[in-house]
Amino acid sequence: MSNSYSDSIPLNASSQSDIDEIENLINASVQSGPATVLPARPLSPPRASIPVSTSPFIQSNIPPPPPLSSSSSNQKVPYVPDAPTPPPPVGNSSSILATGFGPTPNTLTEPVWDTVKRDLSRIVSNLKLVVFPNPFREDPGKALRDWDLWGPFFFVVFLGLMLSWSASVKKSEVFAVAFALLAAGAVILTLNVLLLGGHIIFFQSLSLLGYCLFPLDIGALICMLKDNVLVKLIVVCVTLAWSLWAAYPFISSAVNLRRKALALYPVFLMYVSVGFLIIAID
């Protein structure tokens, strides 16, 4: 590994540049960014001293651009880290990001807030595509092309938590039942469509069924705050209809016309049972 080499022996210039090349390739393969071809780099300049990189192997032996904060220059000084360190300090990232000549943006070195913001914006955009009326809903392939599983996970856990908080007894069992019902239900529903000979992508369908829970999440929140049976009934009916309306085009377009009802019925069953749980948990 390059770490052990750079720790002990001063290398000559060509070996160091080879190591840089390899680390560049590793960087490029690890990142989830757009696939760009790495520009052909000239040999990295020979160095007087070899920096000791003691953090995980994706460490910047790459020559950093001139304006550097002092924290990153400390990395060049050999020191023993206190722990297996997470990605290098925050101040480094903005200067390393694509200079057109250097490496592609490294999602491991970017600020955490950037990562979270990117995922959040993807969740919001998927939500807008699936749950709210928009012109792309007619074409399922286009609608949820950028599927993710974070959104469904949040919605399922949120629903389980709402139900668990609403329950007066056996709270943990309620959460377990709700979570198991939704998670296993999504998988089984997708398998059902596949077994009926439909054409659907497994994870895209999981993602979709999770996003269609969003109206029921809102319903559960309202029901938790307002404990009147009649209000609960009306709210759950409205949100249930909304969820079914959101899920309908995707499922019905995936199967043969003669089997549409067979594919839609289990979706209906699952959402109705979740709606019943919301009403019934007191």
Next chain:
Amino acid sequence: MEQSSYSNLATTHLLGSVPAVLNEEKKASYEVPGANMQIFPPSNGGGGYQTLGAPTEVFEQQPPNNWKGVFSISSYTQYFNVDTDVVINRLISSFYPIGGDFFSKIDANPDLYGLIWITTTLVFVLASFGNCATYLTQKHSDSSTSWSFDVSYVNVAACGVYGYAVVVPMAFYFLLRYLGSNASLIRFWCMWGYSLSIFIPTALILLIPVEILRWIIILIAGTASACFVALNLRSYIEGNDLPMMVVASFLLQMALAIFIKVWFFP
């Protein structure tokens, strides 16, 4: 490939040029049907020549089985090859206990769709209506009780219904195989699955909080379902040498009905 770029060139006006052959790829994939390899000169067992046997043998009389392994979805799609009208037809025929022809109806194309979704619907219905019925019963006797949702009904319903629907047909299958009769597990699962469909509307009617009425309703439904199972099983076994099996299936179905009444609709 290269052909496409060459075909764009206008070369026909050039003397001696040959136009590129188009659609070469299509022809390459054309398969000659029924190619029999024979070594010339064909000799019938004489000399040192061997003629290869005709490759187009008659296949065995097994129905085409697309089993591609346990973890491949396409090997299970053969059990879900039904349309909506077929499922509804089978569902309605399961409501008629006298008939005994269910197996002949599903013989060509047994499906597991009915088993899975009828049992799941039954679990949900029992859990939800069971809670409602329990509440109504308590309200009937003591009008100050408040609604409480017992989530253990879901667990018990799931274990009970899924366990019954999976284990009982398997037990009958193995028993019949052991006794020499020719049984098919998928058809058993299919039939038992559809036999449970009577209990779904029954659960709705069982909401009425009058005890004697509940017993009458469940006995009627249980008898209908059990007759369905027993008569179909008898016509499948096609012999009176196993009356115990038929009686056992009847009793098991009745036991399930009584369990439903006692646990979910007290």
